[in-house]
Amino acid sequence: MNLLPRTAEEFSSAGYWERFFKKRGEKAFEWYGDYNKLCGVLHKYIKVQDKVLVVGCGNSELSEQLYDVGYKHLINIDISETVVTHMNQRNAERRPDLAFHQVDATQTPYEDCSYQAVLDKGTLDAMASEEEGALARNMLTEVSRVLCVGGRYVCVTLAQEEVIKLAVEHFVQLGWAVRLHCLQEERGKEEDSFALPVFVLVCTKFRQPMPMPILEMCLGEDGAPVRHAQVVELLSAVREHQSYSVLRKRLRTSTDASSNLSLTLCHAKTGLPRYTLTVQDCPPGTKVPRSNQFAIFIVPQGSETAWLYSSSEGRRQLAASANFRRLVIVAMHRNQEYTDMQSVQSELSPMVMDLAPPGMPVNQQVPFLSVGGDLGWREEVASGVSQLSGQYIVENVKGEDGELYRRLVFLSNAALIQSESRLVALSAASSQKKKNKRKSKAAAAPVTPSNSLTVDSGFLCCSHHEVMVAGLTMVGVGTPQNKDVPLSVLLVGLGGGGLPQFLRDFVPNVTVEVVELDPVVLEVAQQWFGFQPDDRLIVTLGDGLERICALEKEGGRLFDVIMFDVDNKDSTLGMSCPPAAFVETPILQKVCSLLTPRGLFILNLACRDPALRKTVLERVSGVFPTILSRKIEEEINEVLLCSRVEKEAPDAARILPSLSQSAKNLQSALYSNRTEPHRKPHIDIAELLKDIKVE
Incomplete structure (x- = not known):
C-alpha cells in the first residue's frame, strides 16, 4: 500500500491527509528527520519557556519528545480530525498538558502576538503546491500575525525552489531576518536519506522592519552564517547545497567511469569560486591495488586548460596512470590566493570523504597527488571588458616545463586560452642563462618580474599555429624558384598576434593583412603581447566575412594564402x-576566388560533432579539389590545407612525399630570414608534416 501522494495537489488536500492518517494508524510518520536529527538547531532558536505553535503536527513524535525534555507550552494543530483525536488519546495520561487541536493553519483562532515561536515540519512544503502558493501565503500571514516581536518561525523544509522563494520573499517584504541552516546527513547513512538535504528556515520578527534584508546561510546546525545581499543569492546558495547533496549521495552509492561529475567549491567568506572538483572513476573490471581506493590530484595553477586535465579523455588517461579506483581532480581558480600545498590539503581534507567511492572505510587515509609537489604560479597583469566578448584577463603563468607564459583569457569561456605566448628575459644572454638553470631544476625556477620580460616572437605556443606555418610548404615558400617571389597572406583572427608576427618576422618576402573584429583584442595584443604592425603587417578592424565579401566585390587583389x-x-x-x-559554400567560393593560381586556404577546424565535421569537409571539398589535414595531438583541433591545384589522380599519396624536400626548404628559409641573431624560429617543419593525410 503506497501512502505517499500521487500529485502535488494532494499534499495540500485535507481529504488526503484524513485518509493518510486513517490508513497509517498509530505508527508515527517523520517527515525530514526525527528529534535526534533536529534537536540541535531547534534548541538553538526555541527556548524551553517559549509558547510554541506547532502547525501541521501530524502524528510525528517531535512534539512529544520536545515536551519530555522540558517544553511544556506546546500547542499542536492539524487539519485532520483523525490525527488530532489519535494524538490526544495517545498523550492523555503521560502528557496531559500537551494539547492537539483540529485547526486550519491558514485560519487560526489565536490572538495577535500570542506565540514566541511557530514550528513547522514539512507543512509549508505540503501547502505550497496548492493554487500557485496561495494556501502557503495564507498560512505564512497567520504565522506573521500570531508571532510576537522577537518571535521566530522555524520551518523544516526540503527548500524546493518555488517553496523557499515564496517563504523568503514573504518575510523579506515584512522586514524580518531570514536564516537557513543546511543539515547534512552523517557519512555512511546516504542509502537511507533524502537525495536533497533538509533545511531549517528561521525567520525572526522585528519591532521595526529592517531597511536592508538580512539573509544568511549556515552549513550544519553550528556553521558560521554567510551573509547574502539579495534573495536571488540566497536561493543560489540553496541550489548549490542541494546539487552537492545529490552529487554526494550519488558518489557514495555508485560509480560511473563514463560520467564527468564535477562541483565547484566557493570561498566561505567571499562566495567566489575557489576549487572545481571533477570525479573520475576507473572502468568496471579494472585491476586496482586494494590500498588504491581513492586519491586527490591537485592541478598546478595555470595548467587547468591542459588536455590532460580539461578533457574527458585526458582525465581518463590521468586516472588510469594514477591507478586509483576513484580520482578527484582539483583545479584552483583565478583571483584566489593559495599559500602552499599543505594549506590546500587542509582546506580540502574535511570534505574529501564526502566524495569517496562506495564501501570505503571512513577512517582510511586519502593521498594527495600533484606534479612535483608544486602548486604552480599565476599572476594577473591586466584585466578589462570587451563589448563583444565580455570580461578578459591577461595573466602570466609558469608552465609545467618551468617556462613562463602570457595568456589572454575571456572569462565567458575561462576554460579556453584565447592567446598564449612564451616569455623570455629582455637580455638574450640572461634568457639563455635562465633557460639552462630551468633545465637543471625546473620546479624551483625563480619567477621573473613582469617588467623584465618580453614575448618570444619565434615561439608559437599553439600547435595549430605551427601546422598553419608548416602548410606554407604547399605554396613553395623557400624553394629556389620562389626565392624572390612575394607572398601575400590574409589572416582572419588576430588573438595575441603571435601567428601573424611570426609570419612577418621569419617568412621571406611576406606581407600579411590581419582582419580582427574586436578592437580590444588589438589593444591587448599591442600592449601585452608585443604585437607591432608595420608596412608588411597591417590590421584591418572589422568583420572577417564582410572583409572577404568586400575584397571579392572590389576585385583586382589576390592572396597566396588565406587563413581562418x-x-x-x-x-x-x-x-x-x-x-x-x-x-558556408558561398563564403568558401569567395575565398577560392581571392586566391592566386598557387593559392592555399588554411582552416583551423575544431569540431566535436562527427556529422557536422563531415558536412564541413563536404562543403570544403566541393570548392577545393585538394585537401590535406593534420590532427593536433591531444586537442580537438585539426588544420585543413586546401589547394586549388587538382590532385594527381589516381595516386593522391604522391602529394605527401613531395612535401619532404619543401619542408627542408621552408625550415631553412625561416631560419635564414631572421632579422636579429639571437632570435630564431622554434619550429620543426618536417616533424609537423609527418602525420598529415590526404582527405
Whole structure:
C-alpha cells in the first residue's frame, strides 16, 4: 500500500491527509528527520519557556519528545480530525498538558502576538503546491500575525525552489531576518536519506522592519552564517547545497567511469569560486591495488586548460596512470590566493570523504597527488571588458616545463586560452642563462618580474599555429624558384598576434593583412603581447566575412594564402572554430576566388560533432579539389590545407612525399630570414608534416 501522494495537489488536500492518517494508524510518520536529527538547531532558536505553535503536527513524535525534555507550552494543530483525536488519546495520561487541536493553519483562532515561536515540519512544503502558493501565503500571514516581536518561525523544509522563494520573499517584504541552516546527513547513512538535504528556515520578527534584508546561510546546525545581499543569492546558495547533496549521495552509492561529475567549491567568506572538483572513476573490471581506493590530484595553477586535465579523455588517461579506483581532480581558480600545498590539503581534507567511492572505510587515509609537489604560479597583469566578448584577463603563468607564459583569457569561456605566448628575459644572454638553470631544476625556477620580460616572437605556443606555418610548404615558400617571389597572406583572427608576427618576422618576402573584429583584442595584443604592425603587417578592424565579401566585390587583389583562425562565440554548437558562417559554400567560393593560381586556404577546424565535421569537409571539398589535414595531438583541433591545384589522380599519396624536400626548404628559409641573431624560429617543419593525410 503506497501512502505517499500521487500529485502535488494532494499534499495540500485535507481529504488526503484524513485518509493518510486513517490508513497509517498509530505508527508515527517523520517527515525530514526525527528529534535526534533536529534537536540541535531547534534548541538553538526555541527556548524551553517559549509558547510554541506547532502547525501541521501530524502524528510525528517531535512534539512529544520536545515536551519530555522540558517544553511544556506546546500547542499542536492539524487539519485532520483523525490525527488530532489519535494524538490526544495517545498523550492523555503521560502528557496531559500537551494539547492537539483540529485547526486550519491558514485560519487560526489565536490572538495577535500570542506565540514566541511557530514550528513547522514539512507543512509549508505540503501547502505550497496548492493554487500557485496561495494556501502557503495564507498560512505564512497567520504565522506573521500570531508571532510576537522577537518571535521566530522555524520551518523544516526540503527548500524546493518555488517553496523557499515564496517563504523568503514573504518575510523579506515584512522586514524580518531570514536564516537557513543546511543539515547534512552523517557519512555512511546516504542509502537511507533524502537525495536533497533538509533545511531549517528561521525567520525572526522585528519591532521595526529592517531597511536592508538580512539573509544568511549556515552549513550544519553550528556553521558560521554567510551573509547574502539579495534573495536571488540566497536561493543560489540553496541550489548549490542541494546539487552537492545529490552529487554526494550519488558518489557514495555508485560509480560511473563514463560520467564527468564535477562541483565547484566557493570561498566561505567571499562566495567566489575557489576549487572545481571533477570525479573520475576507473572502468568496471579494472585491476586496482586494494590500498588504491581513492586519491586527490591537485592541478598546478595555470595548467587547468591542459588536455590532460580539461578533457574527458585526458582525465581518463590521468586516472588510469594514477591507478586509483576513484580520482578527484582539483583545479584552483583565478583571483584566489593559495599559500602552499599543505594549506590546500587542509582546506580540502574535511570534505574529501564526502566524495569517496562506495564501501570505503571512513577512517582510511586519502593521498594527495600533484606534479612535483608544486602548486604552480599565476599572476594577473591586466584585466578589462570587451563589448563583444565580455570580461578578459591577461595573466602570466609558469608552465609545467618551468617556462613562463602570457595568456589572454575571456572569462565567458575561462576554460579556453584565447592567446598564449612564451616569455623570455629582455637580455638574450640572461634568457639563455635562465633557460639552462630551468633545465637543471625546473620546479624551483625563480619567477621573473613582469617588467623584465618580453614575448618570444619565434615561439608559437599553439600547435595549430605551427601546422598553419608548416602548410606554407604547399605554396613553395623557400624553394629556389620562389626565392624572390612575394607572398601575400590574409589572416582572419588576430588573438595575441603571435601567428601573424611570426609570419612577418621569419617568412621571406611576406606581407600579411590581419582582419580582427574586436578592437580590444588589438589593444591587448599591442600592449601585452608585443604585437607591432608595420608596412608588411597591417590590421584591418572589422568583420572577417564582410572583409572577404568586400575584397571579392572590389576585385583586382589576390592572396597566396588565406587563413581562418577565429573562434565561435556560440558554445551551443558542436564546432568551436570557426563560426558556422565561415564554412558556408558561398563564403568558401569567395575565398577560392581571392586566391592566386598557387593559392592555399588554411582552416583551423575544431569540431566535436562527427556529422557536422563531415558536412564541413563536404562543403570544403566541393570548392577545393585538394585537401590535406593534420590532427593536433591531444586537442580537438585539426588544420585543413586546401589547394586549388587538382590532385594527381589516381595516386593522391604522391602529394605527401613531395612535401619532404619543401619542408627542408621552408625550415631553412625561416631560419635564414631572421632579422636579429639571437632570435630564431622554434619550429620543426618536417616533424609537423609527418602525420598529415590526404582527405
